[in-house]
Amino acid sequence: MDADERTLVADYVSRRDEASFHRLYERCSPRLYMLALRLAGGRVADAEDILQEAWIRACQGIASFRGDSKLQTWLSGILINCWRERLRAAGIELPLDQASDEPVSVPADGALESLVNALPARCREVLILHDLEGYTHEEIGRALNIAPGTSKHQLFRARQLLRGWLGDARGVTHV
Amino acid sequence: MSSDDDKPDAELVAFYHRLPREAPPPAAHETRVAAALRSRGLLTKPAYRSLPLLARIAAAIALFVSGFAVHALTSTPTTPLDPRYVLFVENGPTYRPASSPAEAKRRVGEYGDWARRLRAKGVAISGLKLKPGEKGDAVSGVFMVDVPDRSAAEAIAAGSPHWRYGGTIVVREVEKL
Numbered sequence: 358m359d360a361d362e363r364t365l366v367a368d369y370v371s372r373r374d375e376a377s378f379h380r381l382y383e384r385c386s387p388r389l390y391m392l393a394l395r396l397a398g399g400r401v402a403d404a405e406d407i408l409q410e411a412w413i414r415a416c417q418g419i420a421s422f423r424g425d426s427k428l429q430t431w432l433s434g435i436l437i438n439c440w441r442e443r444l445r446a447a448g449i450e451l452p453l454d455q456a457s458d459e460p461v462s463v464p465a466d467g468a469l470e471s472l473v474n475a476l477p478a479r480c481r482e483v484l485i486l487h488d489l490e491g492y493t494h495e496e497i498g499r500a501l502n503i504a505p506g507t508s509k510h511q512l513f514r515a516r517q518l519l520r521g522w523l524g525d526a527r528g529v530t531h532v
Numbered sequence: 533m534s535s536d537d538d539k540p541d542a543e544l545v546a547f548y549h550r551l552p553r554e555a556p557p558p559a560a561h562e563t564r565v566a567a568a569l570r571s572r573g574l575l576t577k578p579a580y581r582s583l584p585l586l587a588r589i590a591a592a593i594a595l596f597v598s599g600f601a602v603h604a605l606t607s608t609p610t611t612p613l614d615p616r617y618v619l620f621v622e623n624g625p626t627y628r629p630a631s632s633p634a635e636a637k638r639r640v641g642e643y644g645d646w647a648r649r650l651r652a653k654g655v656a657i658s659g660l661k662l663k664p665g666e667k668g669d670a671v672s673g674v675f676m677v678d679v680p681d682r683s684a685a686e687a688i689a690a691g692s693p694h695w696r697y698g699g700t701i702v703v704r705e706v707e708k709l
Contacts, residue, residue: 391552
């Protein structure tokens with residue numbers, strides 16, 4: 358955690374007022390919300406809910422945050438847990454290993470974000486955490502309660518799909 | 533990108549670089565989160581603090597000393613108000629200004645409605661909206677209340693819609709001359 362982040366956290370912990378929370382929220386929410394949107398496959402209402410829950414959990418535990426990781430990283434971990442719990446509460450358990458020949462619709466609008474949102478849910482989770490958020494397969498395994506090998510397989514599939522769609526957009530066929 | 537050996541190829545890296553890294557949450561989201569935190573005791577009540585002396589407010593206070601009540605934010609005439617407390621509506625560094633003249637007008641109406649609802653409940657309250665001041669003057673309006681003690685004045689201030697926009701309210705007691 359850098360000096361600015363330490364100041365923000367210490368300020369909120371000591372004051373617990375709207376101004377200090379606002380500074381934390383303003384600094385960290387844009388990246389968190391982007392992560393929430395991607396995990397939720399672009400569903401705004403779901404993303405807002407898990408972001409709100411993440412902030413509540415963070416403010417509950419922030420006094421004991423030791424700062425041994427970046428603040429954003431710590432918050433992202435909380436948000437991912439909120440996402441996983443939301444799925445469990447809804448009775449949704451993503452298959453550990455979706456069939457590799459399962460048909461996947463190519464996003465029609467071609468917008469970059471749509472390509473990520475169109476990935477099968479488990480592939481999308483792993484790709485977001487590994488390639489976009491920088492988690493290792495071991496860390497993903499702990500976060501999603503899957504084996505690192507499963508994480509690698511899902512990542513391989515996600516990348517394969519993305520390359521295919523990107524190639525289609527350019528008129529290139531990947532073999 | 534990932535810190536382990538399983539790195540994406542150049543094509544995917546180029547794709548990832550084109551993806552946005554951030555997205556601002558919807559405008560009302562922070563307000564909802566703050567309300568949720570407050571309900572769990574994770575956010576204190578609005579802070580009250582002293583303001584430096586404001587020459588622009590002196591004229592407004594003088595109106596009350598003379599027994600004349602101005603109802604710029606309400607339309608229902610009442611008997612002259614003898615306020616014991618003044619609530620300074622302050623736009624500080626966290627204040628989120630209205631995004632358009634229509635939004636500004638809507639907010640003025642919202643503040644007036646808030647005051648009218650209090651009056652309907654028997655609270656002696658009146659308000660003034662101030663013109664934009666000199667550079668650095670952050671007070672946009674005042675409410676005057678005739679309530680028995682500071683805690684009552686602070687309770688009224690805590691319900692002001694100004695907090696939703698990131699502003700603050702400062703409560704000062706009127707000195708009877």
